[in-house]
Each structure stands twice: as C-alpha cells, then as structure tokens.
Amino acid sequence: MGKTVRQAARATAHLSKGVAMAFGTYLFVVVLEITTIGTVFVIGAWMLPEAVLLVRRIAGAKRRQVAGWSGRGIAEAYRPLDGLPLRERFVAAVRDPGTLRDLRWMVAHYGYGLLGLLAVPLWIVGLPVDGVRCGLLRRRAVVLPLIGRLADLDARWSAALLKPSPKALLTExxxxxxxxxxxxxxxxxxxxxxxxxxxxxxxxxxxxxxxxxxxxxxxxxxxxxxxxxxxxxxxxxxxxxxxxxxxxxxxxxxxxxHPPILTDRGLAGAVRALAASSGLEVALDVEELATGPRAPAAVEAAAYFLVAEALTNAAKHSGSERAQVRLARAPYGLTVFVRDEGKGGADEADGTGLLGMRRRIAALDGTARVSSPAGGPTVVEAELPYAW
Structure with a gap:
C-alpha cells in the first residue's frame, strides 16, 4: 500500500506542475495577444519570433516533464531562428509547422492541464478522516491509483499534441x-x-x-x-x-x-600503444573491447584518431602528466571518453584537430563533445552508433 501512496504522490506532483503550466500558458497567450496583435506591426514583427522562442521553451519544459513521468522522450523539430535577419526570422517563425503545433498544444493544455485539480478531492477520499480507518485500505486501493491514471492521460495527450509530424522529422x-x-x-x-x-x-x-x-x-x-x-x-x-x-x-x-596496428591488434591494443607512446601516465579502461565482436573498421579508426588527437593535445598543451581513457560498448554502439587534468581552454578554432575529429565522427552519424573550461579539466566524449 505504501507503494500506491508514493506513486499517487508522484502523480500528484506531475499533475500540479501541469496545473501551474496551464495557468501560465493562459496568461502567456493573453499577454501575447495584447503585445503582439495590439501593438504597431513593426514592433509585433520583432516580438513574434521572440514569443515563438518562448513558446518553444515552454513546450520543451512540458516534453521534459512528460519524459520524466513516462520514461519516453518526445522528439522536437523546429526551424532555426537565431542568426537570421528580422524579415527571415518572422517568416520562419510563422511558417514553421512547430509554431502551430505548440500553440495548439497550449490551447488544449489549458483545458486538460486542469485535470490535476481533481487530485485534491481524490486524496481526501483516499485518506482517513478523523482517524477513522474503516475501509481505508480499500479506498486507497481504488481511489489513489486514479491519480496515476490522470497523470498518464496528461502525458499521452501531451505526447500526441507535441510530437512533430513525420514530414517535420524528415525535413530536420x-x-x-x-x-x-x-x-x-x-x-x-x-x-x-x-x-x-x-x-x-x-x-x-x-x-x-x-x-x-x-x-x-x-x-x-x-x-x-x-x-x-x-x-x-x-x-x-x-x-x-x-x-x-x-x-x-x-x-x-x-x-x-588507416593505422595498420588497428588491423593487427584491434582497437584495445591500438589504444594501449597510443597510451604507452603518449608520454603521459594514462589510466586505461579498454578491457571490454579486448574480447567479443569488433566494431566496423571505420568506427575503430574514428575512435583511434580521436584518442590519439586528445592525448597529443594533452601532452603538448595541457601541462598535465596524467590522462584517463575509457572505451566501452553501449547498446547503440561505442563510447569514447578521454580526460586530462590540465589547464583547459582547448578551442576547436585554434587548430587542435578536434574539429576534424568531430567531422570524422559526424560522418558516421556519431556525436562528439568537448568540455575544456579554463583551469581544466578537458574532457572529450564521443558516441559512435552501430549495431553489435
């Protein structure tokens, strides 16, 4: 029964956020109408793209809320607005199918988002009054799960309204x-x-x-x-x-x-050789790749060159004597992690080779991230998708 109460409490928190967002969207729509429609067209033209960006943030918050409740994310697909001239920003904001989709969700959510208000009477019915426990467990078992169903309903409707169309996803x-x-x-x-x-x-x-x-x-x-x-x-x-x-x-x-050592020793052995010749004290975690099926040659080469570039930069520029390298299998492919405790400040625009590595990984539909704040540490991470 304690699990039922905890689940109902979690659902109530989800619904409460929905209620707050419903009232917030109502106020937002009112302010939007007053400021954009009721002002001079030039001012409205300037404000509309900014208002659309704000709507996107609100819709994004709802997507994250639904993902937190259901465990399933909601994709988003928008036309970029940043960096465009005013006229192009205005046209892109108006013609973006995501704008109409988000506004449609906001109007609908003002209605079904208030479902969360029903959680209060359901709690009152499901909990004891004046210490009387007769029928308490039965009431909890029947009434409190209804709160979770309300949260499920809110999540399903939001997902249906906020998910982009197949055409929008294809365009993106x-x-x-x-x-x-x-x-x-x-x-x-x-x-x-x-x-x-x-x-x-x-x-x-x-x-x-x-x-x-x-x-x-x-x-x-x-x-x-x-x-x-x-x-x-x-x-x-x-x-x-x-x-x-x-x-x-x-x-x-x-x-x-294409390094011959990759063909001879595999990715794990090749990375060990890189670490041994880097001049750094490298903490390696590549044992998972030493056995089992190998990744495609292009994936191994991209991972190898990324590690080589990161270790070379660490040895030449970071001032650190230590580094950490971890390669691991993931359900979707291969992950690469390289970290040094140096001074940081690595910039792709300075010719460090990281931009070339990012492009090599992007060619395989992978992603690469570099974090190098001043004072360190520098962390290079990559995800290379493929089927094991």
Whole structure:
C-alpha cells in the first residue's frame, strides 16, 4: 500500500506542475495577444519570433516533464531562428509547422492541464478522516491509483499534441544530413591536403634526392679512367639511407589513413600503444573491447584518431602528466571518453584537430563533445552508433 501512496504522490506532483503550466500558458497567450496583435506591426514583427522562442521553451519544459513521468522522450523539430535577419526570422517563425503545433498544444493544455485539480478531492477520499480507518485500505486501493491514471492521460495527450509530424522529422533529418555531408567533404578535403603536403614535402623530396644520388653514383662508375668506385659506393649508401627514410615516411602517411596496428591488434591494443607512446601516465579502461565482436573498421579508426588527437593535445598543451581513457560498448554502439587534468581552454578554432575529429565522427552519424573550461579539466566524449 505504501507503494500506491508514493506513486499517487508522484502523480500528484506531475499533475500540479501541469496545473501551474496551464495557468501560465493562459496568461502567456493573453499577454501575447495584447503585445503582439495590439501593438504597431513593426514592433509585433520583432516580438513574434521572440514569443515563438518562448513558446518553444515552454513546450520543451512540458516534453521534459512528460519524459520524466513516462520514461519516453518526445522528439522536437523546429526551424532555426537565431542568426537570421528580422524579415527571415518572422517568416520562419510563422511558417514553421512547430509554431502551430505548440500553440495548439497550449490551447488544449489549458483545458486538460486542469485535470490535476481533481487530485485534491481524490486524496481526501483516499485518506482517513478523523482517524477513522474503516475501509481505508480499500479506498486507497481504488481511489489513489486514479491519480496515476490522470497523470498518464496528461502525458499521452501531451505526447500526441507535441510530437512533430513525420514530414517535420524528415525535413530536420535531411538538413542534418546536408550539414553532416558538408562537414565530411571539408574533412575529406583537409585530409587530402594533408596527405598531399606530407608526400610533397617529405617523401617526394627524398625520392628526388635519391634519384640524384643514384645518378651521381652512375656517373662516378662511368667516369673515364676506370671511374671512382669509392665515391660511387658512398653515393649508393646515401641513396639507400634516403630510400629507407622515404619508406618510413610513406608508412607514416599510410598510418594516417588507416593505422595498420588497428588491423593487427584491434582497437584495445591500438589504444594501449597510443597510451604507452603518449608520454603521459594514462589510466586505461579498454578491457571490454579486448574480447567479443569488433566494431566496423571505420568506427575503430574514428575512435583511434580521436584518442590519439586528445592525448597529443594533452601532452603538448595541457601541462598535465596524467590522462584517463575509457572505451566501452553501449547498446547503440561505442563510447569514447578521454580526460586530462590540465589547464583547459582547448578551442576547436585554434587548430587542435578536434574539429576534424568531430567531422570524422559526424560522418558516421556519431556525436562528439568537448568540455575544456579554463583551469581544466578537458574532457572529450564521443558516441559512435552501430549495431553489435
């Protein structure tokens, strides 16, 4: 019976918030009509987008409230209003299907949101009066669960009114994919430029020098009077050294595309090698990935490069001697966590490579977050979705 009372109390709290929000939305609609419709059009045009943003916040609060009660979130899909000129903001606010949907919910919620007022008489009926306990348990068992059903009803109606249409979700997804595609193209172009620069400045220069050394050695052998074998040998030895250096640089370029160590050791082993060569004291938690099925090659490469970039930045810029790396399986894919206790202040715009890593992860429909307040710590987290 105690569980019934606690559930009824939780439902009452949910309904009470709904009642407060219902009265708040009523006052908001009245103020909106007075200020927007009753004022000069230019002022109203300026205020309407701001009012729409406020409506979105109110609807967002209701979505969070429903998610807290039911455990199921409600998606949202809106056209962006920030950063647009006044005219475009006004047009976007008016034409956004989410605006009409939210206003429709506000009007309806002013009616069904007052269902919470019924919780008070239900509590009175369900609890003892003047200490009389006759029939108390029976009344509680019958009456108090009704409060929970009222909360369920409020959540279902709110979810039905606030969820975006399939067309709105599709439009948002298309815009998201277009943005991701642009980021992938930019990341790909940057990667091609890096590879071209590495080949031009390093490997190509060494191969040109190698060709010159071989040419000089050939001339030394062909010189009149029997040639100069010792000079030719010295030149060939230099050419051999340069050939080995060119091969080393080619391996580095290839490793930047897809590290061979990932193929040989898997993601767990590759991250262990990164930690060992980082110059930091790294606390590793990758044992979960040492056994079981491996992630797709593209996912492993994205996770590897993210850890490599984060550890490199920590070693070069953070001033910290310690870092923490954790990779784990999740129901939806792979999670990556890197933290250092350095001075913080990492900024993607400063060329730290984090922007490129974010784009690489976005190409796989993943997400990356960087938190680096002044004074530290710096935390890099990523979620890479795929099916195990």
């Amino acid at each position: 997804r298309v815009e998201e994919l277009a943005e991701t595609r642009a980021g992938v193209i930019a990341a790909h172009e940057a990667e091609l430029r890096r590879i071209e620069r590495d080949l031009h400045d390093g490997t190509q220069a060494r191969l040109v020098s190698l060709s010159m050394r071989i040419g000089l050695a050939k001339r030394a052998y062909d010189r009149e009077g029997g040639g100069d074998p010792e000079a030719a040998r010295a030149l060939l030895a230099q050419a051999q050294d340069q050939a080995e250096e060119a091969l080393t640089e080619l391996r580095l370029v290839v490793r930047g595309i």
